[in-house]
Amino acid sequence: MRRKIVAGNWKMNGSADLVADLVPTVRKAVAGLDNGVEVVIVPPALYVPQVRAEADPVVAVGVQNLSGYEAGAYTGEISAAMAVDSGCRYALIGHSERRRLFAESDQIAAEKVMRALESGLSAILCVGETLEERDQGRAEQVVEGQVCAGLSGVGPDQWDRVVVAYEPVWAIGTGKTATTDDAQAMHASIRRWLGEMGAPAQDVPLLYGGSVKADNAAALFAEPDVDGGLIGGASLMADEFLSICRAMPVNAGN
Numbered sequence: 001m002r003r004k005i006v007a008g009n010w011k012m013n014g015s016a017d018l019v020a021d022l023v024p025t026v027r028k029a030v031a032g033l034d035n036g037v038e039v040v041i042v043p044p045a046l047y048v049p050q051v052r053a054e055a056d057p058v059v060a061v062g063v064q065n066l067s068g069y070e071a072g073a074y075t076g077e078i079s080a081a082m083a084v085d086s087g088c089r090y091a092l093i094g095h096s097e098r099r100r101l102f103a104e105s106d107q108i109a110a111e112k113v114m115r116a117l118e119s120g121l122s123a124i125l126c127v128g129e130t131l132e133e134r135d136q137g138r139a140e141q142v143v144e145g146q147v148c149a150g151l152s153g154v155g156p157d158q159w160d161r162v163v164v165a166y167e168p169v170w171a172i173g174t175g176k177t178a179t180t181d182d183a184q185a186m187h188a189s190i191r192r193w194l195g196e197m198g199a200p201a202q203d204v205p206l207l208y209g210g211s212v213k214a215d216n217a218a219a220l221f222a223e224p225d226v227d228g229g230l231i232g233g234a235s236l237m238a239d240e241f242l243s244i245c246r247a248m249p250v251n252a253g254n
């Protein structure tokens with residue numbers, strides 16, 4: 001049975017007050033869920049200790065980014081070891097905002113994936129095409145390139161800590177969601193590419209991201225290759241986020 005995961009990416013949003021309000025509510029409700037979903041909160045790094053204190057051990061915590069370097073004179077960076085030290089279990093890597101606004105290449109994403117895995121974190125590699133690439137009929141080619149490059153260094157004993165999040169760039173923060181058919185088709189392709197890379201593809205959780213809300217989550221999670229969601233805006237509202245967590249069917253996954 002594949003793991004089912006709903007991860008909330010707060011991006012550069014939130015405050016100490018939001019953590020104090022939202023996280024205990026989420027923790028209490030998640031403790032009562034019986035659908036086996038693993039819930040992760042990915043706040044700005046400065047709030048990780050506070051989120052962890054409120055969430056642990058029911059809700060896991062992650063970082064939105066980490067350095068491709070191990071340690072040293074890299075002002076402003078946070079290492080994978082520091083994320084582990086702070087109690088994180090997950091790291092988002094290669095989010096489209098990092099790729100687009102901070103010029104993160106596939107090679108940088110691959111280095112960060114390896115830092116995360118070597119440090120014991122689970123790496124959530126984000127991939128997805130732009131609207132222009134989709135309109136040009138290149139969505140599959142682009143996503144295949146990102147998956148194969150980003151995960152090129154993963155060793156045979158590390159796949160159990162790899163998660164892929166398919167997030168079409170045109171669906172992030174726009175209110176537009178891929179159709180369930182489009183999401184399923186891309187997830188099935190990602191699983192095939194993972195298999196061709198030698199990964200235990202049937203065991204790798206594949207999350208969908210891009211304007212997932214309480215009212216579309218159930219349909220997306222019902223698709224056979226959609227193992228959960230990476231949630232942006234809706235993760236900042238406890239009720240909405242919890243409705244998405246509840247939308248995971250009990251028997252989801254293979």
Ligand code: PEP
Pocket residue numbers: 009011167171172173174175209210211212230231232233234
């Ligand atoms: C994201 O930030 O990864 C995301 C999917 O955002 P949103 O849910 O707001 O589209």
